[in-house]
Amino acid sequence: MLAGAVAIPLFLHLRRRRIENKVDFPAVRYLERAEKENVRQLKVRNLLLMFLRIAAVLAIAFAAARPIGAFFGAGHVPSALAIVLDNSLSTSAIVNGQPLLATLRERALEAANAASRNDRVWLVTVDGTVTGGSLDAVRQAITRTDVHPGRGDLANAITRGAGLVVGSGMEGRQVVVATDAQASTWNAPIATGDVRLSVLAPAGEAPRNRAVVLAEARPSRWTPRGTVVARAQLPDSATYRIALGERTLARGTARGGEDLTVRAAPPERGWQAGVVELEPDELRADDTRFFAVWLGAAPLVRPEPTAGPFLRTAVDALVQDARVALGGDIALAPADGAVRLPALLLAPADPTRLGAANRTLERLGLPWRFGAPRRDETAVRGDKFDGVRATLRYPLEAQTGATGDTLATAGGAPWIVAGDGFVIIGSPLDPAATDLPLRASFVPWLGDIIAQRLAGTASADLQAAPGAAMRVPSGTDGLEAPDGQVTPLTASSNAPSRAGVYFLRRGTARVGALVVNAEPEESDLARLPLATLRDRVRTRDALVTADAAEWRRSLFNLGARRPLQLPLILLALALLAAETLVVRRDERRRSAA
Amino acid sequence: METSRASRADLIDPAQLASLGRMEIVAKWVVDGFLQGLHRSPRKGFSVEFAEFRPYQPGDDLRYIDWKIVARADKWMVKQFEEETNMRAAIVLDVSKSMDWRGSPERMTKLAYAEQIVASLALLLIRQKDAVGLIRYDDTLRSVIPPRARSVQWRRIVKALEEGGSGKDSDMSAALVQAGKLVSRPGLVVLVSDLLVDEEATLAALKVVRAGGHGATVLHIMDPSERDFDVSPEAIFADTERNFQLPATAAEVREAYRTTVEHAIADWRSKLAALGVGYEVVFTDSPFGVPLRRAFASRQRLP
Numbered sequence: 001m002l003a004g005a006v007a008i009p010l011f012l013h014l015r016r017r018r019i020e021n022k023v024d025f026p027a028v029r030y031l032e033r034a035e036k037e038n039v040r041q042l043k044v045r046n047l048l049l050m051f052l053r054i055a056a057v058l059a060i061a062f063a064a065a066r067p068i069g070a071f072f073g074a075g076h077v078p079s080a081l082a083i084v085l086d087n088s089l090s091t092s093a094i095v096n097g098q099p100l101l102a103t104l105r106e107r108a109l110e111a112a113n114a115a116s117r118n119d120r121v122w123l124v125t126v127d128g129t130v131t132g133g134s135l136d137a138v139r140q141a142i143t144r145t146d147v148h149p150g151r152g153d154l155a156n157a158i159t160r161g162a163g164l165v166v167g168s169g170m171e172g173r174q175v176v177v178a179t180d181a182q183a184s185t186w187n188a189p190i191a192t193g194d195v196r197l198s199v200l201a202p203a204g205e206a207p208r209n210r211a212v213v214l215a216e217a218r219p220s221r222w223t224p225r226g227t228v229v230a231r232a233q234l235p236d237s238a239t240y241r242i243a244l245g246e247r248t249l250a251r252g253t254a255r256g257g258e259d260l261t262v263r264a265a266p267p268e269r270g271w272q273a274g275v276v277e278l279e280p281d282e283l284r285a286d287d288t289r290f291f292a293v294w295l296g297a298a299p300l301v302r303p304e305p306t307a308g309p310f311l312r313t314a315v316d317a318l319v320q321d322a323r324v325a326l327g328g329d330i331a332l333a334p335a336d337g338a339v340r341l342p343a344l345l346l347a348p349a350d351p352t353r354l355g356a357a358n359r360t361l362e363r364l365g366l367p368w369r370f371g372a373p374r375r376d377e378t379a380v381r382g383d384k385f386d387g388v389r390a391t392l393r394y395p396l397e398a399q400t401g402a403t404g405d406t407l408a409t410a411g412g413a414p415w416i417v418a419g420d421g422f423v424i425i426g427s428p429l430d431p432a433a434t435d436l437p438l439r440a441s442f443v444p445w446l447g448d449i450i451a452q453r454l455a456g457t458a459s460a461d462l463q464a465a466p467g468a469a470m471r472v473p474s475g476t477d478g479l480e481a482p483d484g485q486v487t488p489l490t491a492s493s494n495a496p497s498r499a500g501v502y503f504l505r506r507g508t509a510r511v512g513a514l515v516v517n518a519e520p521e522e523s524d525l526a527r528l529p530l531a532t533l534r535d536r537v538r539t540r541d542a543l544v545t546a547d548a549a550e551w552r553r554s555l556f557n558l559g560a561r562r563p564l565q566l567p568l569i570l571l572a573l574a575l576l577a578a579e580t581l582v583v584r585r586d587e588r589r590r591s592a593a
Numbered sequence: 594m595e596t597s598r599a600s601r602a603d604l605i606d607p608a609q610l611a612s613l614g615r616m617e618i619v620a621k622w623v624v625d626g627f628l629q630g631l632h633r634s635p636r637k638g639f640s641v642e643f644a645e646f647r648p649y650q651p652g653d654d655l656r657y658i659d660w661k662i663v664a665r666a667d668k669w670m671v672k673q674f675e676e677e678t679n680m681r682a683a684i685v686l687d688v689s690k691s692m693d694w695r696g697s698p699e700r701m702t703k704l705a706y707a708e709q710i711v712a713s714l715a716l717l718l719i720r721q722k723d724a725v726g727l728i729r730y731d732d733t734l735r736s737v738i739p740p741r742a743r744s745v746q747w748r749r750i751v752k753a754l755e756e757g758g759s760g761k762d763s764d765m766s767a768a769l770v771q772a773g774k775l776v777s778r779p780g781l782v783v784l785v786s787d788l789l790v791d792e793e794a795t796l797a798a799l800k801v802v803r804a805g806g807h808g809a810t811v812l813h814i815m816d817p818s819e820r821d822f823d824v825s826p827e828a829i830f831a832d833t834e835r836n837f838q839l840p841a842t843a844a845e846v847r848e849a850y851r852t853t854v855e856h857a858i859a860d861w862r863s864k865l866a867a868l869g870v871g872y873e874v875v876f877t878d879s880p881f882g883v884p885l886r887r888a889f890a891s892r893q894r895l896p
Contacts (some may be wrong), residue, residue: 021828026691026789027819028832028839030853031846035839038849046845583844 049582056575063568076556078118079172082161083108083138085145086154086179088126089522092147093180093207093283100202101147104178107200107548108142111176114555120168124161126152127467127497132164149285149499150466151519154185162192172556174198180206183528184521191538198554201533203546210238211286211523214259215276217293220461223323223451224295225265230276232256233523238281244274244293254278269295271510273482273501285499286523292461292501292513299455300327306334307346310437311429314446323447330454334428335360335370342421342454347394349428354394361424367402368417368424370394380415380436382408384445390415392433394426418453460504460512464495465519473512478505607881608701611709620712620751623881624720646670680780681724681740683772684711686754687786687814689731689763691834695877696818703814706877707785708754710812710884714783715750717885719743726775727753730768739775762834763790769798779806787814788861789834799870810871812884813861817876822850 025031035042085108091101108123115121115135123131123141127148131141158175165173174196179185181201190197214231228242228249234256242250242262250262266272271294278287301324303315311332318324331343335357338345341364348357351373358369373394380388385408395413407423408416415426427433436442460473472493478486480503481496489504495516496502504512528536534544543554611619649658649669662670692704701709711727718725719742726740727750736753738746765786772782782802788795788811802809818824827842858874865872873887 021825022838023825023828023830024694024833025824025830026694026787026832026834027854028830028835028837029789030819030857031822031830031839031841031850032837033857034846034849034853035841037853038846042845042849 045582049579052575052579052582056572056579059568059572059575063565063572067564067568076116076119077172078170079115079174079556080120080122080165080168080170081111081115081172081556082122082124082165082175083111083142084124084154084157084161084175084177084179085142086126086152086157086177086185087145087148088152088154088180088182088185089147089150089285089518090182090185090283090525091180092285093209093525095202095207095282099147100180101145103202104180105142105145107178107551108145109139110548110552111178111555112139112142114552119172119556120165120170122161122164124157124164126154126157128153128156128160130160130164147285148466149497149516149518150468151185151522152467154179155188155190158190158192158197162195162197165195166193174556176200176551176555180525181527181530181533182206182522182524183526184524186528186533186536189536189538192542193539195539196554197537197539197542198551199533199537199542199544200548200551201527201530201544201546206525206527207282208235209283209286209523209525210234210278210281211283211520212240212276212278212289213286213520213523215242215274215289215291215517217274217291219448219452220292221294221296221452221455222265223298223455224267224269225263225322226293228260228262228264228274228276228291228293230254230260230262230289231258232260232278233520234278238278240279241277242274243277244268245272249274266295269297271295271503271513273503273513283523283525286518288499289517290499290501290515292503292515294456294461294513296456298322298325299450300325300329301450302326302328302331304331304333304337306337307332308349308429308437310431310442311346311446314437314443317443318447318450321447324450330450335424338364340364343423344449344454345422345424346428347424347426347433349430349433364422366419366422366424367399368414369397369399370426371397371413374411376411378411380408380410380434382406382416384441385436388434388436388439390427390434390436392427396424396426418449421454423449423453462504462512462514464514464516466495466499466516467497468495470495470514473504475506476504476511477507479503479514480505480510607706607709607877607879608699611701611705619709620716623709623713623885624716646672680718680721681726681776681778682718682781682783683726683728683740683775684714684750685728685730685765685768685772685782685784685786686711687731687763687765687768687784687790688729688735689789689834691763691789691832692787692814694816696816696824700816700877703787703816703877706875707812707814709881710814710875711785712747712751712754713881713885716747719747724780725750726772728768728772728775729753729756730764732762732764734768734771737771737775740780765790766794766798769795769802773802773805773807776805776807780808782807782809784809784811785814786811787819792861792864796864796868799865799868803868803870808871809869810887811861811865811873812887813858813872813874815874815876817878820851820854820876822847822854 085104087101091104092099112121112135121135121138123138125145131138158177161175165175175192177199179199179201211233212230213233214229216229218227218229230242232240232254234254237253237255240252240254240260241248244266245268247266249264254260271292274291274293276289280287301315303312315324319326331338333343334348335345336348336353338360347370348354354370361369371394373392375392377389377391378393380390390410393410393415396417405418406414407418417424429437431438462470464470472489472491476489479489480486482500486505495514499516499518502514502516503510504514530544530546537544545551649671653671657671659670659672662668686707688704692707693702695702715725722742724740724742725746727736727738728734729736736756738749738753776782799809822843825843829838829840831838862872873884875884
């Protein structure tokens with residue numbers, strides 16, 4: 001098409017060589033002499049005219065193609081720009097007297113201010129929040145952006161930003177990222193396809209940081225005793241405090257890499273919130289870590305004589321340790337002799353009692369049945385069951401609507417299952433059937449089973465990062481915030497965005513706890529070197545820099561480029577005007593003379 | 594004033610005037626108008642007026658010695674007077690094909706315009722009792738009428754003019770030489786042509802005419818389109834006399850063409866002036882009185 005466009009003025013220019021019109025003109029000798037005497041001037045004039053005509057047609061042809069390019073260094077093509085602001089917990093670290101996030105916000109505002117009304121701009125933060133609409137709305141959102149109390153998902157934010165600009169259908173597409181370049185965040189390659197990516201990372205070393213990276217109640221249900229285990233990430237040492245509710249359990253000086261263990265038997269009952277605190281440093285948000293624990297009295301158990309001597313001996317040991325007490329709340333008995341829940345139900349030692357055992361399970365409404373006995377020596381698989389073997393076992397068979405957890409398997413079939421108010425073991429606790437009661441881990445396991453599975457009501461102890469998706473336990477309908485405010489829960493709820501201990505509610509009762517803490521790796525502020533960061537960015541021609549000026553120059557992808565249609569049309573008009581001037585110049589000069 | 598000017602045939606549009614009657618009648622109108630516009634009669638004092646003094650030479654008639662000067666200055670000077678005998682003039686008309694052309698249908702062809710001029714000039718001279726002849730030529734001599742002062746001479750000239758041209762090339766040199774021969778004693782040769790001829794040969798012929806003691810005047814007849822080059826915006830321009838063609842776009846070469854024409858006219862003017870030949874450019878849209886006045890002015894310069 002371009003060649004055709006160029007050919008038009010060439011054709012027009014050379015057309016006179018094929019003139020058909022013939023005119024008598026006696027004074028041709030003057031014309032001949034004029035051409036001879038002015039041949040150089042005529043050639044220059046003709047070449048100039050040809051150039052002007054070709055240039056004019058080319059300018060029009062280029063204008064029709066709607067090109068984009070640099071023109072007097074101003075403006076840019078209408079663009080879609082996604083500003084990804086890394087507001088993860090690590091950006092709350094104080095750098096040069098102010099939170100790093102404040103600096104990143106300034107850079108993000110610069111990007112937004114560089115936009116024109118023809119651009120579309122979005123703000124995307126690591127917690128997945130997207131703000132679009134008017135430039136003012138985006139600017140306000142940037143100004144209001146606060147620290148996300150967790151790690152967030154920067155990669156997802158970048159991908160989402162790229163999706164937004166691609167979806168806009170605009171010609172210029174760019175994602176700009178203002179980040180702290182935290183190594184634990186940029187731990188995988190990131191690409192934005194055809195969308196240009198500009199990443200601004202701070203220069204220099206990250207500040208030193210102290211953080212609580214572990215705070216845990218072991219077990220999660222104390223009856224009533226338990227242990228709080230904490231660990232701090234410390235470059236040196238720092239004072240700490242461990243508290244449960246209003247009660248301080250421990251206070252002292254911690255050193256890096258050292259676990260802090262505090263045993264306690266608080267008098268409070270029910271779900272309680274606990275916290276492990278360090279003295280403040282440049283990153284305050286991870287100086288505190290929360291945990292939750294259920295506190296109750298020692299459960300009352302009644303081991304049936306038919307359950308065997310090993311179970312009785314283990315219960316005696318637990319009673320001596322005050323972890324359980326003898327009473328009638330929890331039955332520990334063969335399944336064929338149980339009459340109510342909660343109960344630890346054992347498989348019958350006599351296979352002839354299999355029918356009676358299954359009828360008991362049916363009568364108690366449990367969705368499990370004992371299968372036909374197997375007398376092969378089989379390894380048991382499950383947490384805390386390493387090396388345990390079963391020589392007589394009744395594979396547990398799930399019935400319709402079976403619920404609960406399978407704690408161990410043998411020969412591929414469930415061997416120990418647990419549910420609301422019951423634990424079923426697929427073998428009698430007899431060395432002739434399994435060596436479980438002979439194991440050293442048997443007594444602690446039994447104590448945990450009684451405390452966690454059979455004592456009190458069923459409850460949940462959930463851990464989640466701020467804003468992360470969580471699985472809401474069935475039967476819970478509300479979430480009680482640390483300030484006591486209760487919000488409804490749905491099956492697809494996300495964890496709150498503020499760290500703390502939240503209690504799961506069923507009506508007015510607390511039936512579990514949701515502990516929201518930032519990811520421990522977010523406390524590691526170490527930054528990726530720029531070269532490594534560039535390797536992680538797989539977008540072609542991406543810019544990764546610590547130079548804010550360079551980053552600003554990269555804004556709006558095409559820099560100082562803009563549509564050239566109008567300038568080209570103006571150029572074409574100017575060329576045509578020049579052509580007319582050249583053609584008419586002689587006549588005007590003549591007229592003036 | 595305006596009324597008087599409008600009524601004079603020598604000052605109105607030549608094409609309009611020519612359309613009013615035959616050449617003979619039109620020529621009379623033109624000459625009458627022309628003579629009406631003169632401030633004094635061109636005939637007065639033609640033959641008896643004093644001309645000049647010159648030193649006495651042996652053989653001069655003693656009657657013409659101015660004795661008063663001899664007495665005062667002791668120098669022998671002879672009085673000279675205008676010749677009483679009427680002038681002999683030959684008009685040389687180019688009737689080649691290039692003359693039979695006009696740039697616009699609203700104008701006369703160069704030849705028609707020139708013929709009208711020749712008729713008028715001849716009538717004017719004859720009325721002054723001058724002898725006038727005519728030579729028409731293209732590539733050969735088409736008509737040769739020796740100078741005569743009788744009134745029938747003018748009708749003879751007009752008849753010759755009505756013969757028309759042959760449409761061939763010009764051989765001006767032969768015509769001019771022949772004109773010089775026709776005028777037996779020093780007289781006037783008036784060349785009426787578009788000068789689309791070989792310049793060197795023409796100048797050489799005029800030089801011969803001047804060497805014969807004749808005065809000479811050239812009326813360069815041009816169509817305004819030959820000056821302005823406004824015939825066609827774009828065409829193959831053909832010189833049928835030379836069988837030569839040249840394609841051109843008027844807008845591209847017009848300025849150069851006009852400059853060339855101006856230079857050519859200036860060239861003719863300077864070279865003819867160097868030979869003592871009068872030269873006037875006459876455009877075919879000019880009233881007939883204009884070239885007539887110029888030709889008459891040339892007549893006044895005769896020795």
